[in-house]
Each structure stands twice: as structure tokens, then as C-alpha cells.
Amino acid sequence: MARDYYGTLGVGKNATPEEIKRAYRKLARQLHPDVNPDAEAQFKEVTAAYEVLSDPKKRQVVDLGGDPLESGGRGGGGGGMGGDPFSGFGLGDIMDAFFGANSAGGGRGPRSRVQPGSDALIRLDMTLEECAAGTNRELTVDTAVLCDRCHGGGCAEGTSPITCDTCGGRGEVQSVQRSFLGQVVTARPCPVCRGFGEVIPDPCGQCGGDGRVRSRRTINVQIPPGVAEGMRVRLAGQGEVGSGGGPAGDLYVEIEEQQxxxxxxxxxxxxxxxxxxxxxxxxxxxxxxxxxxxxxxxxxxxxxxxxxxxxxxxxxxxxxxxxxxxxxxxxxxxxxxxxxPTKLDARQTELLRELATERGEEEPTLAHNGKSGGGLFSRLRSGRGNR
Structure with a gap:
């Protein structure tokens, strides 16, 4: 079954991009490993859901019943004349069914094992004085880094990837199914090599063949003067290293200004x-x-x-x-x-009365539109209860 990306973020299927972004930021604050180390798996699920739903093409796959993060699409029934003709197809497979994956000469071909990494986000509390003057802060971040044993290759020392026997290095396999359209030929990523066209028979013992490992490290960041709540400082290449040792994404430092x-x-x-x-x-x-x-x-x-x-x-x-x-x-x-003043003693009251008499203010009058007049408004209080 396809994963419920909308349910993971807690939004409806008609949610706007802004609502999806707000839901992700709220959950990320609660589940980030730096805040909640026990919620790393949930954080990854939430991040994956946001990456899918924030991409219009991937979101379209989800809305059609597919799963863009699974090579086999939605899975399910037989796709024969008695069932859903598109059951088990992703959006790309449906397009292949109508237009033919190989009609233009060859299929999609193997995809590279080296993939670019994702961006990372960390929030930084700052005082008003720090926002005014700028500051140099040392931050601890937890991201994927290049495996120092295989250097991103994913193979144990002295070994290398081999061509996949299932797909012959093409990275995809074809299947034929019957539907109301007739015979449908589809091409899907190879389930053995996952579309890479090659397999790693002896993976690196440190990264398990991914070419990267998670590591906590310390970096220095220079915050310029004048930053404010919600602003982000971009640190190029300091985010997540991609699988296969791919280039790292960026790290964004988001300012949270204290009152x-x-x-x-x-x-x-x-x-x-x-x-x-x-x-x-x-x-x-x-x-x-x-x-x-x-x-x-x-x-x-x-x-x-x-x-x-x-x-x-x-x-x-x-x-x-x-x-x-x-x-x-x-x-x-x-x-x-x-x-x-709310309270006056006898001497203070006497002095103020003398001042009022001296200034001719014993009987204040109501002002209309900035002009005096309109009759007597109030008299100075006398006797007990002076304030």
C-alpha cells in the first residue's frame, strides 16, 4: 500500500503549499534529533513526506494513488480485465503504458548511485543585542557525512560493484499485462539493483553501502548585524551528504530572536x-x-x-x-x-493648592475641540480623600 504522506504531516489532501510547509516546520521543531533523539525515525518520515508533497510532480503521483519513493508504485491486484488496469503502476508507468517507454529508442536506463544531498535546518536563539551587533557562534549539527572508510563508494576495501544479473545493467525490467487497452508493456526500476544497474556484493562495513554515515560535528557560523526573527543564514555545502558520496546540500541557520x-x-x-x-x-x-x-x-x-x-x-x-x-x-x-501621584500628604496637597491658586486653576473647565469653555467641569477636591 502507498504511504499516507498527508497523514504523516497531519494535513488534508486539499492543503495548500503554505499549509504543508507550516505543518512540516511544526513537526520538525518537535522531532529534530537535536531536540528529541528518540524521534529520529519519525523525523525522517516527516521529512520524506514534506519532500514529496512540496514537489508538484511527486505530489501528483501521490494523488493518482502511487508512491514516488517506491520503485514498484502502488502495488496491489492483478491488473487484468476484472481489476484496476493501472493497479501497481506509478505515474511514470502509466505514461509508459500509453506512449511506450522504448518507442524513442531505449528505456530510462540506470540511474546514478551518486545523488545530491538534502538541505538541513538548525534554529539559533539570539538576544536583541546579538542581533544588533552580529556574532560568531559555534554550532553542533547532526548530519550525514562522507564515509571515511569507503569514501562514498559503498564497497568494502578491495572490492567494487558488479553488473546486475537481473536487468543486465539497464537498471530496469519490463513486464507485460493485459488491460482494457489491450497488451500493456511497462518498464520499472529493477527490484534487485533498485535501478542502479549494478549491485554491491560486499558492502562497506561502516556505512552499509550507502557511502555516508551520520555524524555530530561542530561548525562556526558568522551571523551578520541586523538579523531578525525568521531570517536564515545559508551555509553552502554544510548540509546532508548525498547517498553514494554525492555533493552535500546546504545548511540553513534560522534566527529565533528573544524578547x-x-x-x-x-x-x-x-x-x-x-x-x-x-x-x-x-x-x-x-x-x-x-x-x-x-x-x-x-x-x-x-x-x-x-x-x-x-x-x-x-x-x-x-x-x-x-x-x-x-x-x-x-x-x-x-x-x-x-x-x-496617586497619594498626597497634607503638605503636598497644600503646595499643589497654592500652585493651582497661583495659576488660576481652581476651577478647571471642560475643553471642546481643543478650546476651553462649556461651563464648569469639576472642582478641586478638598478635605479628606485627597489623592
Whole structure:
């Protein structure tokens, strides 16, 4: 039976490519060997399912009932007049049945044992300060690497592959079946050599003939300034080595930015909130402010109003362009929050009343559209319960 690739990822058959990608990323986070060493087999199944469903041609094979990762297609019944005429055929076999695999002179031929490797992904936690300055990190990755005993050949020392007796080195075998179309001749990958045209009689004892082994290794990665959540740094040739010693894929380092205690990031812009007492807002003050570049002096002008925003130019995050270069920096937006006291003692109350009298503010009025007027709004509280 064909494998249920949709069920492996937990998506429906009508899932969009974006939904398939999100489902894979969620499962990969849970099952990656670096996170869950006991789930390596599940991780491989999930990765295989994603590789199939993210490829439109392979997904079409699945939707037609075939299995692109199995040489024999879907398997099953006899394909005679009483059964499914295409039972046991993959998509390529169905096309061969209609158009003929050998009509253009020869079949598909043997495929190379040397296959390119897959890309690998690792996630890296970084602080806001590290994202701003860039960093050089040492990472431990678990990938397939070249077998150092057979150097990718897959054979034990002193031996070599031999021609497959079943297919004669062609890598495929033909079969004839009857269907409502008549006699159908199909060509399938040889089940003995799996389409390679040759077999390894004495496989390497270390890699079992695959030409690669899994290994944990340490690499250094340079993270440029200005990276942000979700960005990926590509390390060419640092991914999975392919079977048969094929070229390695790439390794992608995905940034996961930690939330900062003070600053909130919006691209290259930084925002923070500074709370000041109403006396400092009225009289003005100079306050120290810790930024990514060190301590800065924040100049509070006399008469500063609530929700005032001060701009510190060039104190934000580096602007990282698509070419990997930094193009200037963003700004730091300081949002001032004026704090009104909630409790006053008798002396403080008396001083504020004197100030209100001095400024003629004993009877505040309601402002309409920014203009005073509209009658008495409220009176200053007196006696007990002052706040």
C-alpha cells in the first residue's frame, strides 16, 4: 500500500503549499534529533513526506494513488480485465503504458548511485543585542557525512560493484499485462539493483553501502548585524551528504530572536517607554537612558506633555539588506509616560493648592475641540480623600 504522506504531516489532501510547509516546520521543531533523539525515525518520515508533497510532480503521483519513493508504485491486484488496469503502476508507468517507454529508442536506463544531498535546518536563539551587533557562534549539527572508510563508494576495501544479473545493467525490467487497452508493456526500476544497474556484493562495513554515515560535528557560523526573527543564514555545502558520496546540500541557520525586557523592535526601529513624574515633566530634567550603544542622556524639556515621543536618531537596529550588507541604522523612539501621584500628604496637597491658586486653576473647565469653555467641569477636591 502507498504511504499516507498527508497523514504523516497531519494535513488534508486539499492543503495548500503554505499549509504543508507550516505543518512540516511544526513537526520538525518537535522531532529534530537535536531536540528529541528518540524521534529520529519519525523525523525522517516527516521529512520524506514534506519532500514529496512540496514537489508538484511527486505530489501528483501521490494523488493518482502511487508512491514516488517506491520503485514498484502502488502495488496491489492483478491488473487484468476484472481489476484496476493501472493497479501497481506509478505515474511514470502509466505514461509508459500509453506512449511506450522504448518507442524513442531505449528505456530510462540506470540511474546514478551518486545523488545530491538534502538541505538541513538548525534554529539559533539570539538576544536583541546579538542581533544588533552580529556574532560568531559555534554550532553542533547532526548530519550525514562522507564515509571515511569507503569514501562514498559503498564497497568494502578491495572490492567494487558488479553488473546486475537481473536487468543486465539497464537498471530496469519490463513486464507485460493485459488491460482494457489491450497488451500493456511497462518498464520499472529493477527490484534487485533498485535501478542502479549494478549491485554491491560486499558492502562497506561502516556505512552499509550507502557511502555516508551520520555524524555530530561542530561548525562556526558568522551571523551578520541586523538579523531578525525568521531570517536564515545559508551555509553552502554544510548540509546532508548525498547517498553514494554525492555533493552535500546546504545548511540553513534560522534566527529565533528573544524578547527584550526594555525595547520593542519594529524592523530597524526600536521603541521603549520611559515613565517620568509630573514634576519632571513640568520642570524639565536630564535622565540617563541605557541604549544598545551605551548610556545616553535624555533631555526632558520643561512643560513636556503626556505621550510625547523623543527620537534618538541612529540608535536603532542595523538595516540588513538582501545582499548581506548593512545600510545604516534605524532610530530609537522614546515614548514618555507622565506619572501622576496617586497619594498626597497634607503638605503636598497644600503646595499643589497654592500652585493651582497661583495659576488660576481652581476651577478647571471642560475643553471642546481643543478650546476651553462649556461651563464648569469639576472642582478641586478638598478635605479628606485627597489623592
Amino acid at each position: 527584550h525586557d526594555v525595547f520593542e523592535r519594529d524592523g530597524a526601529e526600536l521603541h521603549c517607554v520611559v515613565r517620568i513624574p509630573m514634576t519632571a515633566a513640568a520642570l524639565g530634567a536630564v535622565l540617563p537612558l541605557a541604549t544598545l550603544d551605551g548610556e545616553e542622556e535624555l533631555d526632558i524639556e520643561p512643560g513636556t506633555q503626556p505621550n510625547t515621543e523623543l527620537l534618538l536618531t541612529g540608535r536603532g537596529m542595523p538595516r540588513l539588506r538582501s545582499n548581506g550588507r548593512v545600510d545604516g541604522r534605524g532610530d530609537l523612539h522614546v515614548h514618555l509616560e507622565v506619572v501622576v
